[in-house]
Amino acid sequence: MMIESGFFNRMKKLQVIRMLGSGMDIGELNEYAYEICFLLIQNIFLRELRENHHRTRDDMLFITEKILQDMDLLYSKEEVERIVDGTLWYREPTKQEGFKTRVYHETTRTKEEYIFRYFKVDREHSHWEQGGSTVYMLTEESQEMIFITREILEEFGFNLEQFYTLQLIKTGNFMKARNSIDNLMARVRVLINREKEYRRDIIRDPQNIFFDRSIRGKKSEDEIKGQFEEEQKVFANMFSWRNRYDVLPEDKKQEAEMMFENLEGARLLHDSLAKHVMENLALELEIRVKYPESFWNISSFSFKKDIWQNHIVKNGLRDIEDLEKVVSPLFSPKTEFIYPLEWAWSEQMIKQKRSIKKEEDMTLEDGWKFRETDWELLIELYEEIFTALLENGRFSILELNKKSEEEKGKWLRQRENVDLFMMFVISKVTLDMNHSGEDERLRLFKGLCSKNPIFKELHGKKILSKIEDAEETFVWKELFISPYTIYIEE
Known part of the structure; x- marks a missing residue:
């Protein structure tokens, strides 16, 4: 089939772009109508994203005047009003009708009427009952036009x-x-x-x-x-x-x-x-x-002056083949490839995750050692957290700010100590003391229950997380974490 399915919907989006700024009688500004209307829509969109409620018709008139001034174009008040009204409504502003066009539909094989608008009423912020002016926002058609290419995001930031x-x-x-x-x-x-x-x-x-x-x-x-x-x-x-x-x-x-x-x-x-x-x-x-x-230090050493003029030209060479030895590295340098240190550490971390180890440390033939997670330390540190969950139903990471330097040292001794807390934050989990899988959070809970049976009361409870609206943050040296709280679902 020569006409693909979805042709009608694709053409509708093109019609929205094609009709922008068309049919306006604004004299010499007609050739700029398309750009002016697009800039108006873009400015209203920026205000909408920033929750700026200044998006009334009067605000649009002000924005349009500013656009024309930035473009160094001469204009009259009547022309500004025609531009704004011509973007808000189709033809007669008094009728406040949507834009109408006919688009070919591949299924019915006929042209069907398509009605759309560039702006719609923002009912949440209009406050008509208090005598407020109508506030406008972009329709989905206008938003698609703004985001028709992702390059526009480079401009937005x-x-x-x-x-x-x-x-x-x-x-x-x-x-x-x-x-x-x-x-x-x-x-x-x-x-x-x-x-x-x-x-x-x-x-x-x-x-x-x-x-x-x-x-x-x-x-x-x-x-x-x-x-x-x-x-x-x-x-x-x-x-x-x-x-x-x-x-x-x-x-x-x-x-x-x-x-x-x-x-x-x-x-x-x-x-x-x-x-x-x-x-x-x-x-x-x-x-x-x-x-x-x-x-301001600039190297004073140069090949021309220090090697060629002051040494070779002045003293000469013992053998003509020495000249090749001096010059060839400049034109065909060969640098021995050295594996980046990051690759080496990455390889060790991958092996650490994939290897199942029963001993605390496993030594390879070449002397490398895999580091095993210290679960005794993890259970010791998290006993306080789970006690708070048991007694209060919640625990905030900000509580750790009160720790002494010695206690902080324990928390920072291995990265798993903090990583495990973030695992509770990122996704919810149901506590299961009989768990035998690979979820490290449940392995921790199982270990806590073995050490102190009182934690078995949390079996079957679901742990969720939320971010607190607090100015205080969790800051330890170079470790920054937002004020998260984990809590037991009621």
């Missing part, structure tokens, strides 16, 4: 993708929210890689601190910290919706849980990005203060 995700979570559109979270994670990974490359660059040549400003522009350290704090608040706002979806049907509830698990991964990645950025800022400061000479 990370924080607006966050706001877009938040809007999807609020409306219960979990599938789209998961896609948006994937985009968030992809953007964060790109930013983390940039920071890693930037660190390598400034270590190799500190002058890159001045030359490479594309990483974070000219923002001060306080501005960067403020930005990260704002982004963390948006993450907290997203997670605050988690408990509201407990009343959903089981299939939708499961879909929401999967989405929130992805969101937790994005938040942890964001924490990692913040860590890399702050470490690089600290490195910049250290280089500026301790090694200022590195910015």
Whole structure:
């Protein structure tokens, strides 16, 4: 078949774009109508994402005037009103009709009428009963037009993708929210890689601190910290919706849980990005203060002057073949390949996870040792946490801020101590003292029950997590964790 299934729906989206700014009588501005209307829609969309309620017709008139001024175009008040009304409604503004067009349908083989709008009424924020003006928001057709290519996100930036995700979570559109979270994670990974490359660059040549400003522009350290704090608040706002979806049907509830698990991964990645950025800022400061000479020291050594002119031309060579030995490395250098240290550690970690070991340490023939998790230490540390769950039904990670330096040392002795807490945070679990699988959380619970039978009262209980709305955070040296609380489901 020459016409594919879905042709009608695809053409509808193109019609939305094709009709934007058409049919307006705005004189010399007609050739700019398409761009002006798109910029108007984009500005309203940005305000919607930022929960800015200034989206009335009067606000649109103001935005349009500002757009025309930025484009250095001459305009009249009447032309501005025609642009706004021509984007809000089709033809006669007094009728307030939707845009109409006819699109060929591959099934009926006829043209069918298609009616759409670029804006719809935001009933939640209009407050007509209080005499408020009508507030507008984008329709799905307009949103699709904005996101017709993902490149537009480069212009919006990370924080607006966050706001877009938040809007999807609020409306219960979990599938789209998961896609948006994937985009968030992809953007964060790109930013983390940039920071890693930037660190390598400034270590190799500190002058890159001045030359490479594309990483974070000219923002001060306080501005960067403020930005990260704002982004963390948006993450907290997203997670605050988690408990509201407990009343959903089981299939939708499961879909929401999967989405929130992805969101937790994005938040942890964001924490990692913040860590890399702050470490690089600290490195910049250290280089500026301790090694200022590195910015102006230029190597005075050169092949032409020091080797060719001062040695070979002046003293000559004992054998003509020596010339080849001197010159050939410059044109065909051979560097022995050395495996990166990261690869070596990665290989050890993989083997550690896949190997089943009965002894505390397993020594290989070449001398390498696998490190076994210290479960006795884990059970000792988590006894306090499970006692709190048993007595109070909840435990906040902020409680660990009260620990002494000696107790903190125990918690930081192996990474599994904190990782296991984050496993409770990321996904819910039902406690089972008879568990024989690979879930480390249940292995921990089983060990606690063996040590102290009182914990058997928690058998069959479900542990969930939530993020607290608190200014305090969990900060130990370079370890930063949001204020999570794990609790027993009633």
